Amino acid sequence: MQTSTRNRRGPVKVITVTGGKGGVGKSSVSLNTAAALSQLGRKVLLFDADLGLANIDVMLGLRVEKNLGHVLKGECSLKDIIKDGPLGLRIVPASSGLKEMAGLSRDEHAGLIRAFSDLDEDIDVLIVDTAAGISDMVLSFCRAAQDVVMVVCNEPTSVADAYAQMKVLSRDYGVSRFKIVANQVHSLDEGKSMFKKLVLVTDRFLDVTLELVSCIPADPNMKNAIKKRSCVVDLFPQSPASRAFRALALRVLKWPVPERAGGHLEFFVESLVQHDGEESNEPEDTAEVRTEA
Numbered sequence: 001m002q003t004s005t006r007n008r009r010g011p012v013k014v015i016t017v018t019g020g021k022g023g024v025g026k027s028s029v030s031l032n033t034a035a036a037l038s039q040l041g042r043k044v045l046l047f048d049a050d051l052g053l054a055n056i057d058v059m060l061g062l063r064v065e066k067n068l069g070h071v072l073k074g075e076c077s078l079k080d081i082i083k084d085g086p087l088g089l090r091i092v093p094a095s096s097g098l099k100e101m102a103g104l105s106r107d108e109h110a111g112l113i114r115a116f117s118d119l120d121e122d123i124d125v126l127i128v129d130t131a132a133g134i135s136d137m138v139l140s141f142c143r144a145a146q147d148v149v150m151v152v153c154n155e156p157t158s159v160a161d162a163y164a165q166m167k168v169l170s171r172d173y174g175v176s177r178f179k180i181v182a183n184q185v186h187s188l189d190e191g192k193s194m195f196k197k198l199v200l201v202t203d204r205f206l207d208v209t210l211e212l213v214s215c216i217p218a219d220p221n222m223k224n225a226i227k228k229r230s231c232v233v234d235l236f237p238q239s240p241a242s243r244a245f246r247a248l249a250l251r252v253l254k255w256p257v258p259e260r261a262g263g264h265l266e267f268f269v270e271s272l273v274q275h276d277g278e279e280s281n282e283p284e285d286t287a288e289v290r291t292e293a
Contacts, residue, residue, distance in 0.1 A: 011257045013125045016145035019152065020161025022132040025183045026151045027055040028222060028232075030129035031085075032241070035231045036249035038089040042124040046085065048094040049141055050131040057093040060085055061229030064093045071115050072108050078115040086234040090121065125252070133161075134168050143173040147255055149213070151181045154194040163201055170208045179213045181248070191215030214248040216241055 017033070019026040027050070034046040048056040057064050066081045078092065085091045128145060130138045142148050148169070152162045169175035180198065182191035195212040202208050219241035225232040233242045 012123050013147075013252075013255065013257050014128070014145045015125065015147045015149060015252070016128045016130060016141045017149045017151060018130045018138060018142055018165065019132050019150060019158075020163070020165040021158055024132075024151045024153045024158050025216075025222075026132065027059065027129050028226075029149070029151050029181055029183060029216065029245075030127055031056055031059060032231050032233050032245040033248055033252065034125070034127045035085070035087045035089050035233045036242075036245045037125055037127075037252060038085075038087045039233065039246075040249055040253070042253075043090075043122055044088075044125045044127065045082070045090045045092065045121060045123045047092040047126060047128045049128050049137065050094055053131070056085075056091055056129060057083070059226055059229070060091070060231070062091070062093060068092075068094055072111055078119050079121065082121070086231055134165055138165075139169060139173060142169055143175050146257075147179055148175060148177070149179045149181055151183050152194065152198065153184050154182065154190055159194065159198055162198065163206075166202065166208055167206055170206050176207060177209045177211070179211050181213060182215045184218045185215050186218050188215050213251055214244060216244045216248075 017026055017030040027048075030046060034044045038044045046056060056062075062083050062085070064081070064083065066076050068081070070076050071078050071081060081093065083091045083093055128141050130141050132138075150162050150166065152158050166175075166178055180195055182194050185191040185194065192212065192215070195210070199210055202210060217240040219232070219239055221232050221236040221239040222241050225235045228235060232239055233245050236242055
C-alpha cells in the first residue's frame with residue numbers, strides 16, 4: 001500500500017488511549033495529555049476514535065460541520081474535518097450518536113484507516129482516543145499503535161474490565177506491553193495500590209508487562225474545565241490534575257520513537273489495513289480477576 005509522506009519532517013509517535021469500561025475518564029486523559037504535549041511545543045493530532053459516541057468535540061464545544069461520516073462517503077478528505085483545539089492542538093472529531101458510525105463494515109473500516117495515509121499534516125504525535133471495551137475497531141487501534149495507554153480507576157469493575165481487554169489484546173493480537181494511567185485517585189498511594197492489584201492478576205494469568213506511567217488526582221477542576229468547554233491544563237494550569245498531565249507529557253517525550261524514515265503513522269495505517277478482516281475471539285470468563293480485585 002502506498003502512503004504519502006509529504007511535508008512530514010520525521011517519525012510520528014502513535015499512542016492509543018483506551019479503557020476496559022466507560023466512565024474512567026479516558027477522553028479527559030487523551031485530551032489533556034495531548035494538550036500538555038502541544039503546550040510543550042509538539043505538533044499533536046488527537047483522533048476521537050469513539051465512532052459512535054464522540055466526546056472530544058462536545059467537551060470542547062467545537063462546532064463540527066463535517067465529520068468522519070462525510071469522509072467515508074467521499075464527500076471530503078480527512079484534512080477537511082480537522083479542527084483547532086486549545087494550545088495549538090489539532091483534533092479529528094468523530095460523529096456523535098450515529099449508529100452507522102458505531103457499526104462500520106470492514107470495507108468502511110479500511111477506508112477510514114486509509115484516509116490517514118493521505119494526510120499530509122506535520123505531526124509529531126498522534127493520540128487515538130478509542131471507545132471502551134473490545135470492539136474490532138478498538139482492538140485494531142490498540143494493536144497497530146506504538147504505545148497502548150490503559151486508563152483505570154480504583155474500582156473493581158474498572159480493574160476487571162481492564163484485565164479483560166488486556167487479555168484479548170495479548171492472547172489474540174500479540175500486544176504485550178501496556179502503560180497504565182491510574183485516574184481519579186485521591187493519593188499517590190491509592191494509585192500504586194490499584195496498580196498492584198492489576199499486576200497481581202496479570203502476572204498470574206497473562207504474559208504481559210505493565211508500567212504505571214501516571215497517577216492523575218481526583219480534581220474538581222477537571223469537571224469545571226469541561227463545564228467551561230475547555231481542558232484543565234489550559235484553564236487551570238496550576239491545578240493538581242494539570243501538574244500530573246504535564247508530568248505525563250514529559251514522560252511521553254522520553255518514550256522511543258520509530259527509527260525508520262517515513263514515520264510510524266505509515267506503519268500504523270498499514271498495520272490497521274493489514275489486519276482488517278481478521279476475526280477476534282470473545283474474551284474468556286474474567287472470574288479470576290474479579291476474585292482478586
